[in-house]
Amino acid sequence: MTAAIAVGRTRPRRHALTLLVHQVRYEQLSFWRNPQSAIFTFVFPVVFVVIIGALFGGVSRSSYFGGLSALQYYVPTIAALSVLGSCYGQLAVALAARRQNGILKRVRATPLPAWAYFAGLLAHCVLVSFVDVALIVGVGRLYGVPLPSHWLAIAATLVLGAASFCALGVAVASVISNAEAAPAVAQLVLFPLLFISGTYLPIHFAVLNRIAGWLPVRPFNEALTGPFAQHAGPDWSHLAVLAAWGVVGATVAIRRFRWDPRPE
Amino acid sequence: MPNAIEVTGLRKSYGSVHAVKNVNFTVRRGEIVALLGPNGAGKTTTLEILEGFRVRDEGSAVVLGYDPNDRSHARELRERTGLVLQDIAVEPYLTVRETVARSAGYYSAARDVGEIITPVGLNGQERRKVRTLSGGQKRRLDLALGLIGNPELLYLDEPTTGFDPAARRDAWELVRQLRASGTTVLLTTHDMDEAQALADRVVVLSAGLVVAAGPPAVLGGRDRARARITFALPDCGAISDLPLPGIEQNGAVVVETANPTLALSELTAWAMRRGTELAGLAVERPSLEDVYLQLTHESANTSAPERSTR
Numbered sequence: 001m002t003a004a005i006a007v008g009r010t011r012p013r014r015h016a017l018t019l020l021v022h023q024v025r026y027e028q029l030s031f032w033r034n035p036q037s038a039i040f041t042f043v044f045p046v047v048f049v050v051i052i053g054a055l056f057g058g059v060s061r062s063s064y065f066g067g068l069s070a071l072q073y074y075v076p077t078i079a080a081l082s083v084l085g086s087c088y089g090q091l092a093v094a095l096a097a098r099r100q101n102g103i104l105k106r107v108r109a110t111p112l113p114a115w116a117y118f119a120g121l122l123a124h125c126v127l128v129s130f131v132d133v134a135l136i137v138g139v140g141r142l143y144g145v146p147l148p149s150h151w152l153a154i155a156a157t158l159v160l161g162a163a164s165f166c167a168l169g170v171a172v173a174s175v176i177s178n179a180e181a182a183p184a185v186a187q188l189v190l191f192p193l194l195f196i197s198g199t200y201l202p203i204h205f206a207v208l209n210r211i212a213g214w215l216p217v218r219p220f221n222e223a224l225t226g227p228f229a230q231h232a233g234p235d236w237s238h239l240a241v242l243a244a245w246g247v248v249g250a251t252v253a254i255r256r257f258r259w260d261p262r263p264e
Numbered sequence: 265m266p267n268a269i270e271v272t273g274l275r276k277s278y279g280s281v282h283a284v285k286n287v288n289f290t291v292r293r294g295e296i297v298a299l300l301g302p303n304g305a306g307k308t309t310t311l312e313i314l315e316g317f318r319v320r321d322e323g324s325a326v327v328l329g330y331d332p333n334d335r336s337h338a339r340e341l342r343e344r345t346g347l348v349l350q351d352i353a354v355e356p357y358l359t360v361r362e363t364v365a366r367s368a369g370y371y372s373a374a375r376d377v378g379e380i381i382t383p384v385g386l387n388g389q390e391r392r393k394v395r396t397l398s399g400g401q402k403r404r405l406d407l408a409l410g411l412i413g414n415p416e417l418l419y420l421d422e423p424t425t426g427f428d429p430a431a432r433r434d435a436w437e438l439v440r441q442l443r444a445s446g447t448t449v450l451l452t453t454h455d456m457d458e459a460q461a462l463a464d465r466v467v468v469l470s471a472g473l474v475v476a477a478g479p480p481a482v483l484g485g486r487d488r489a490r491a492r493i494t495f496a497l498p499d500c501g502a503i504s505d506l507p508l509p510g511i512e513q514n515g516a517v518v519v520e521t522a523n524p525t526l527a528l529s530e531l532t533a534w535a536m537r538r539g540t541e542l543a544g545l546a547v548e549r550p551s552l553e554d555v556y557l558q559l560t561h562e563s564a565n566t567s568a569p570e571r572s573t574r
Contacts, residue, residue, distance in 0.1 A: 011343045012372045022369035026362070033357035033393075102353030106409070109315065109347040110370040111339050260317050261351075 019112060023120035031124060041090070045082035045132050046139055052078065053143040065202055068229050075140040076224040077199045080161070082132035084194075084217065087125040087162045089186050091169035095121075096182035099173070100261050108259040118170065126162045133158060150227035153234040157223045160239055164216065164246030171249040174256035193217045213238075216245040266329060268293045268417050268448040269314060273323035276309050283309040285472035287323075293416075296439065296449040298459040298480075301469035302560055307452045308350075310469070311419055314450070315347060328417060343372060346415030348406050348423050356395035360386055363394055364408050371413035383438050384408045385431060399426050407435065411442075418442065420451035424458060436461050456553040468556060470563035476555075484555035491524040491549055493531065495542040507534045516544065 032038055056070035065073040098104050107117060133154070141147060148154060169186075176185050194200060196208055197217035203209055212218035219238035226232035269291040276284040284306040291297045299307045312318040313325055316332040328344055330337040354363055361377060368374040381387055384404045389397070397405065403426055410418060420439070424432045439449060439462055453459055459466050460480045468476040468483070476484055494516045497503060503512055507530045510519040521527040524547050535542050550558075 011340070013339065013343070014370070014372050019370070022366075026358075026366040026369075029362060030355050030358060102349060102351040103355060105317070105351075106347075106349065106353045108317070109342060109345075109349075110367060110413070111342040111372070112370040113339065 013111070016113075016116070019116045020119055023112065023116050024123045027120040027124045028127070031128075041086055041128055042131060042135060044085065045078055045136050048078050048081070049075065049136050049139040049143075053139070057143050064204075068225075069145070071140055071143050071145045072229040073202065073225070075136060075145050076228040077221050079133045079136050079228070080217070080221045080224050081194065081199055082136065083129040083158065083161050083220070084165055084190065086128040086132065087165035088169040088172070089183075089190060091121060091125060091166055092172040092176075092186045093179075093182045095170060095173035096176055096179040099258065100179035102261055104259040105261060118166075121170075122163060122166050125166050126159055129158050129162045130155075148228045149231050150233055153227035153232070154224065156234055157220075157227065157239065160242055160246070161220045161223070164242050164249065165220075167246045167249030167253060168216065169249075170257060171252035174253050174258065190217075197221055214241065216242060266293075267291060267326075268295070268328060269297075269450060270326040271310070271314070271323070272325075274310065274313065274320055274325060275322040276306075276313060276318065276320050282472055284313070284320075287469065287472070287474055289467045289474060289477060291448060291450055293448050294443060294446050295464045296443055296451065296462050298463035298466045299450065299452045299469060300454075300456075300459055300466050300556060304471075305469040305560070306472040307469055308421065311421060311450070311452060315345070315419060316341065343413065344416045346410040346413055346418045348410035348418070348420045350421045350425070354394050354402065354405060354409070357393060359391050359393055360397070360405060361390040363405060364412055367409050367412045373414050374412055375414050377412070380408045380412055383441070384411070385434050400428060400431055403427065404431070404435075407438075415447065417448045417450070420449060422453055423451060424453075424455065432458070456551065456556055460552045466552075468559050470560045473563065475559050475563045480552050483552060484550075484559055486550045486552070486555045489550050490520045490522050491527075491547055493519040493521065493524060493527060493545070493547050495531075495545040498535065498538070498540040498542065501538065501540070507531065 052074045053071060056074065059065070059070035061067060061069050061072075095104070137145075137147065172186055172189065173182065176182050193212075193215060194217060196203065197212045197215065198209075198221060199217065203212070209218070213222075219241040223235040223238040223242065226235045267290045269289075271287055271289050274284050274287040275282075283304075287306065287310055289297070299310065301307050309318065313320045314327055314332055316338055319333050325332055327341060330341055332338075332341060358366070360381065364377045364380060368377055381390060384407045386401065386404050386408065389401065394402070394405065403423070407420075407423060410420070423439075424435050427435060436458070439451075442449060449462075451458075451462070463480055465478060466476075466480050466483060467474055481487055494513075496515070497512070497517050503510055503517060506517070506519075508519050508521070508527055510517045512518075519527060519531070528547065531542065
């Protein structure tokens with residue numbers, strides 16, 4: 001064992017970018033090392049598209065699906081759902097569990113800044129979202145859904161959506177206090193929101209659509225449906241609502257997030 | 265050289281529970297200090313205030329020259345301190361080596377990963393997944409994570425709980441090596457042998473107060489306490505035949521004396537004259553545990569018992 005560093009000397013900090021790359025790398029490693037979690041993250045959306053394809057594969061363009069074919073409608077909403085699942089749902093549950101078993105406290109005891117820890121999580125969520133969406137688009141192609149043309153708009157929407165739902169996921173993890181309750185709380189919030197936002201079925205009820213338009217899920221669905229199915233560019237007004245929810249989530253997270261399993 | 269830790273008038277309450285009422289102590293650089301005390305005495309709360317996890321209500325705390333609650337120095341302090349927590353907290357799917365390497369990447373002056381795995385006794389286990397390790401091996405990994413940043417100050421919260429006796433000896437040796445290289449250590453333990461073996465000084469907490477502090481050898485005046493000479497009464501004699509007054513206790517004779525050298529000489533001379541053996545002859549002074557139990561018992565009787573904060 002070597003001698004200790006000179007006592008009392010101020011130590012330099014690791015460069016922010018070095019820390020970030022390091023954290024992203026190990027966050028990825030932790031994820032891929034748990035094969036069950038990795039497989040289910042990617043199998044779930046694929047299975048979902050396959051089921052929808054089997055049920056509605058033959059339904060062509062109709063006013064019920066807003067002038068789209070059933071699968072043109074469902075590919076973007078399932079893409080949104082997969083982003084919600086990995087960024088909001090899984091993140092809230094994983095953070096609550098990591099806090100409860102003391103992993104977060106141990107991280108907090110190291111010089112890793114909080115921003116780098118969360119940036120590692122966000123990078124992971126963005127990556128998973130891109131893989132999920134690519135899989136969904138691929139399976140949709142097998143059912144004859146045309147490939148989208150505005151890839152840049154889709155990428156920008158996915159990054160913004162992943163960031164906003166990550167912020168909301170961290171916010172929910174900040175508010176709930178025990179890991180056992182985390183999946184139930186996360187689902188309780190998400191499930192009704194998915195229904196009224198048209199994820200499972202198109203909503204033809206103007207008042208409900210207007211309300212859902214101010215909540216986070218419907219704007220995300222809409223912002224993806226445009227570039228996916230309608231050959232439209234970025235949908236700024238819906239992205240603005242989504243970003244606003246991201247700011248709300250981040251504010252709650254910054255104020256309320258705890259690293260320590262035991263409250264004050 | 266300034267002290268590594270200075271704690272003055274520290275107070276912390278959780279609602280109506282006064283976990284820490286008035287705690288004062290210092291830890292000099294390069295020293296090993298053990299915080300002792302029953303569950304709920306305030307050890308963990310004190311440690312968590314110093315580590316920056318909890319905010320004190322009153323008093324002052326200075327760690328390596330900084331206030332642990334001052335967020336502008338938090339990162340600097342974390343660079344220079346290491347923690348080994350009571351709860352095992354490592355992600356299950358990484359290997360031992362990956363887990364240590366991940367932590368190493370957080371510090372600017374980290375030790376070499378290979379260089380830390382051997383001293384904690386995990387050599388040969390580098391490629392094993394953390395979830396396949398035994399409880400004792402996970403504790404060793406925890407120790408490695410506490411040391412990887414090459415800390416000037418190391419907090420050890422019951423570091424050898426769950427270790428087998430050989431592993432415990434190895435861990436003690438490691439802590440002694442750290443002291444030899446200039447590392448300051450503040451540890452909590454319920455194991456009086458551990459405090460005796462490692463600590464330069466011990467601080468005994470009870471019900472949120474410091475009830476005694478000092479080197480383990482002299483704590484509570486145990487170096488000046490009367491020695492107890494014990495032996496089995498020989499068949500050929502009665503207790504009244506002894507040259508010194510003794511009492512019979514659990515089938516053995518106990519002679520208390522302030523001058524054990526002279527007393528032993530008289531007793532052994534008496535036995536030799538009679539051609540007999542003093543079976544099980546032993547000289548004892550109060551152990552650290554005896555003194556500790558007495559100190560914490562006394563203070564527990566003078567104040568209401570506190571609810572454990574853990």
